[in-house]
Amino acid sequence: MRSTTLLLAVALYIWTVPVFGGWMPIEWMNDPERVDSVRVILDGEALRVDLGELAKRLGIECRVDQAGGRIRLELPVRRLLFTAGTPFVLAEGELRQMPLALSPPGDGFLAPLEPLVALLAEYYPGELLYDPAAVKLLVAPPRHDLFGIRYVVEPGITRVILPAGKLLECRADSLPDGGARLFFPGGTVDSAAFNNQTAEGLVAGIQLRQTEDGVRLAFMPDSGAAFSGLEIESDPPLYVVKFSSKTASGLDSEARRRLEEERDRWALDVVVIDPGHGGKDPGAVGQTGLKEKDVVLDVSLRLRKALEKRGVRIVMTRETDVFIPLHERTKIANSSGGKLFISIHANANTSRRVHGIETYFLAPTKTDRAMKVALRENAVIRFEESRDQYVDLTEENYILLGMAQANFARESQSLAAILQDGVTEGMAMKDLGVDQAGFYVLIGASMPAVLFEMAFISNSAEEKQLRNKRFRQIMADEICQAVMEFLQQSRKEG
Numbered sequence: 001m002r003s004t005t006l007l008l009a010v011a012l013y014i015w016t017v018p019v020f021g022g023w024m025p026i027e028w029m030n031d032p033e034r035v036d037s038v039r040v041i042l043d044g045e046a047l048r049v050d051l052g053e054l055a056k057r058l059g060i061e062c063r064v065d066q067a068g069g070r071i072r073l074e075l076p077v078r079r080l081l082f083t084a085g086t087p088f089v090l091a092e093g094e095l096r097q098m099p100l101a102l103s104p105p106g107d108g109f110l111a112p113l114e115p116l117v118a119l120l121a122e123y124y125p126g127e128l129l130y131d132p133a134a135v136k137l138l139v140a141p142p143r144h145d146l147f148g149i150r151y152v153v154e155p156g157i158t159r160v161i162l163p164a165g166k167l168l169e170c171r172a173d174s175l176p177d178g179g180a181r182l183f184f185p186g187g188t189v190d191s192a193a194f195n196n197q198t199a200e201g202l203v204a205g206i207q208l209r210q211t212e213d214g215v216r217l218a219f220m221p222d223s224g225a226a227f228s229g230l231e232i233e234s235d236p237p238l239y240v241v242k243f244s245s246k247t248a249s250g251l252d253s254e255a256r257r258r259l260e261e262e263r264d265r266w267a268l269d270v271v272v273i274d275p276g277h278g279g280k281d282p283g284a285v286g287q288t289g290l291k292e293k294d295v296v297l298d299v300s301l302r303l304r305k306a307l308e309k310r311g312v313r314i315v316m317t318r319e320t321d322v323f324i325p326l327h328e329r330t331k332i333a334n335s336s337g338g339k340l341f342i343s344i345h346a347n348a349n350t351s352r353r354v355h356g357i358e359t360y361f362l363a364p365t366k367t368d369r370a371m372k373v374a375l376r377e378n379a380v381i382r383f384e385e386s387r388d389q390y391v392d393l394t395e396e397n398y399i400l401l402g403m404a405q406a407n408f409a410r411e412s413q414s415l416a417a418i419l420q421d422g423v424t425e426g427m428a429m430k431d432l433g434v435d436q437a438g439f440y441v442l443i444g445a446s447m448p449a450v451l452f453e454m455a456f457i458s459n460s461a462e463e464k465q466l467r468n469k470r471f472r473q474i475m476a477d478e479i480c481q482a483v484m485e486f487l488q489q490s491r492k493e494g
Helices: 002-016 051-057 113-123 191-195 253-267 292-309 326-335 368-383 395-427 460-467 469-493
Strands: 022-028 035-043 046-050 061-065 070-074 079-083 088-091 094-097 110-112 127-131 136-140 150-154 157-163 171-174 180-185 203-211 214-221 225-234 237-245 270-275 313-316 340-347 357-362 431-437 449-456
Touching (some): 051 070, 079 113, 113 127, 180 237, 191 203, 214 237, 270 292, 270 326, 292 313, 292 469, 340 395, 340 469, 357 395, 449 469, 460 469
Parallel strands (some): 270 313, 270 340, 340 449
Antiparallel strands (some): 022 035, 088 094, 127 136, 171 180, 180 214, 203 214, 225 237, 357 449
16 A cells, blocks of 8 residues: 555656656645746755745745855845755754755756755744655745744844734834833734843843733843834834844943943954964975964964954964874864954975965865975875864865855955955065865854965075064064955945
8 A cells, every 4th residue: 555655645746747858736725826936946856946936926025146156045033044055954043954955057956955944944934845756845834923033233223123923013112121021912923932032232131922812022121231122114014123233322231331331342354374284293394494384373363463453363272382183173163153264374396496375265276285284284284183074175075064064155265365465565476376175174154264375485585574573463464454455345235
């Protein structure tokens, strides 16, 4: 009986979806009269669906970056960022994975159907169910009027966003302590979605009550903030509750301190500086005995000081002469909430005549020179006690090993170009260009990441320069300037 059922399912599958594609029905469980469908394609043994078209049918707003190969779905309580060529999806900082990669945009962004629906179902305000036997999608609208909550935190301002399924009447009142009380007559709320959220920014706490006559919400602000307004948007329905910091005058020192901490937390960019090598790993050694590990640490510490003067928060993977395994360096970067990652090195070559500056980002190696540089830098793992986590960076393994970094390939390339152009021009040194290779130290970084080779310690003239404190300071200042240019460019694009 079981085999007969399986054969029937397979036959129905093949009949419903031809080899070159077909249309999958979408059934709305609350409205039998409503008929929708979306195009699906049989790719090998997997069904794929146009991500943008499916989002449109489900009423999910999406934004497409065709040039960057990205598509972002704006679900009510979470944004999902998909990147062509990788199975990894960023859900506002959380990394998710599908079993198959998103196809590059041609006629559309084609995603594996079943795992995509399973992912969307976690964030969709209603219900999404895929019936593989009938090859159809079952959709139920949201059961509540208010779906959940998300925050937009800026220096001195916190916006609490309440997405809704329909436009509701909303009454807002200020509370004596600077808080806000909202009442939605006749509304219903998904209590679980609210209870799973923690307060952020200038909001210290939330109280929620579902009563027979509607939904009541109270927001308690930080002692240095107060409710400053309610904005209502109709398409899609959104309620934006704004809290602003009070003026510094009249606040006690503790309140000012907390406000400064809050501004620091959200206003500053976090740059992760990774001085290469260290401890038992000296890196490359020059003709006169200068060690790469010492030079890059000194330049990195100078860079930290320069960036901190510009208002940038810095995280160092090492501040002293210690050995840090390669895979631990990006873990440090990710756990610190880094905005970008720079691994700083001094270059080396068997030919002592080679000189200049070059910058790398993570991607499959295309040139012999890049391969040699990567092999030399990756050889650091010989100092590590366990090497089980490292495998060959072949073309086939790259997408799997790239992980979150694949979502930042474009930004990493842009950072590398700005860094390379800025420093070579500022230092008047030979420009060896930007290249790509498989560096273990860049794998897993959930941010734009580059490896910067600032000069050749194997070249006698550049080794002499690397010994010079003035040269190191100028190098740090030029890197600082390039980083600031990248951050400013990122803010404009964001």
